[in-house]
Amino acid sequence: MSMVVVSTVSNMSEYDRSVDGIRYPWATTDEILEAMKTFEVREDDVWLISYRKSGTTWATEIITVLSCGCDFTKRDETNPLEHTCFLDLLKPNMTEFAHVTATKKPSPRIIMGTHFQSRHMPRELITKKPKIVYVARNPKDVAVSLYYFHKSNKLLKTFKTWNECFQAFYDGDLVGGSWFDMNLYWWNRRNDDNVLFVKYEDMKEDLPSAIVKISEFLGWPVPEGKLEEVVKHCSFGSMKNNKKQHWYTESGLFDSSMSPFMRKGLVGDWKNYFTVSQNEAFDKLYEEKMKGSGLKFRYKL
Template sequence: MENPAMDPELLQKLAQHMEHHPPKMEEFQGVLLPESTCQIWDQIHNFQAREDDILIATYPKAGTTWMQEIVDLIMLDGDVERSMRAPCFIKVPFLELNPKPMPMQSGVEAADALESPRLLKTHFPVDLVPPSFWEKNVKIIYVARNAKDCLVSYYFFQKMNKGLPDPGTWDEYFSAFLAGKVPWGSWFDHVTGWWKAKDKHQILFAFYEDLIENPKSEIRKIAKFLGKDLTEEILDIVHHHTTFDIMKDNPMANFSALPSFVFDQSVSNFMRKGKVGDWKNHFLVAQNIVFDEEYKKKMEGIGINFRTEL
């Protein structure tokens, strides 16, 4: 059966619709979320997790797609061909996604249709995660990335992602990010909330910077958390196929399957740099001082040590 999403006439109509109906955000329990997500809140909140689900939770642009590919390959024992079965946004449902008017299922509908074991993802702060995940004691992998690189990456992502509002100028976005007035809320609240929850539930708290610096030992740690004992050969396969350059050229991972009126990769690649320390190319000296002051206020005494360079 022909995929309706690829029908040229339908694509043109959708592009026109998105042009005339820019995305709106809504504040929900103190967190800015897409209005479309808020419209199906009951469906999301009542989502039924299964005991063998694996949930990947992140603040946006903290390595979500990277972790999806790592976990998928671990669970498939390094079977690269099977990992290429579908684009990442199809094989790993995004719980809070409500893609209307796109002819796609919501994240909840897509997840409900999957056979177990399911791999799912969310950008929710810990307080907004559907209660059934805690009731079923689901394994959750949280990936945290230093705030400065997250800010830069998120700015470019919002420029190319037509499903989110235009981020405005760099200066405007810098201030909005520090104030937590960006989609999915405050980076500070997000990471500290998940950090405090990690010892009460089955949560593996992983750092983006560790994945960059020691990918194989981190992949081994993730596999152990998931109850998988990988051979050295499989470990090498998982590592190779989740390197930045390989993923950037992988049409199942680089979001090139999405039309340009959804992700306009002529503005910025979805997979842009994947580095630690790129913030130095964007932060002004004065901005760095302001950021460090705010960071100290909000993160002092929390006990999380982020690295902003390697």
């Protein structure tokens, strides 16, 4: 179903709503959620899935560079919005839903940045078994990053205080739903042949190894002698200064005067926000929610 989307988001009547117990922004329409039930997945698709603010843009760039054979001239000629499919949202100036556009793309398709919880993922994602890269980040840093993301994102309501954001994250009552539910689901699928579970903290500590790991999983090897250049290109500082990464700001969806889209990218910034009591409460919640899973994160490097 083709459609024309208005070029501004300033007149939205509501920020989000609950669907099956999960909050979604108004731009994740009922039609999008319904279409996911029957969305045709291809076996040679490459999917990047993550909870919001877990390194999605970072991993997207790595996969995009690898898909171009680490040819940076070819990468520079690539429009991120045309090269990849982001199924979750309507965006300004879109002429049709992303899932409609995706059906027209030749294989192999790269479907990036999907933040759907498992219950709203395409059903064929499990049966067709495409390559899936799942990026996970420690929840405390995710919570802080979400606090600033909500300040700047015009699709999302602004939390008045850090305490308000913390409570919503703790309760799983914010856009995207429970961090615990999403990460536990994909952690439990980490041994599937078509799933690669990557931790943000490991990428921060040893980016070259993470890039090689992703390249080997996807079957897109880094050409000999190119790894150092790929690492430099995909470093946080390089990406933050790369105008190709500013499409979100330029789309009109983001007010960078409130907070930049790519803010700090640090491991451990949560210590500047969590109170002692919040930290203790969250640690207790983590043990309850993730008991027996074996999923652990590093909260500093």
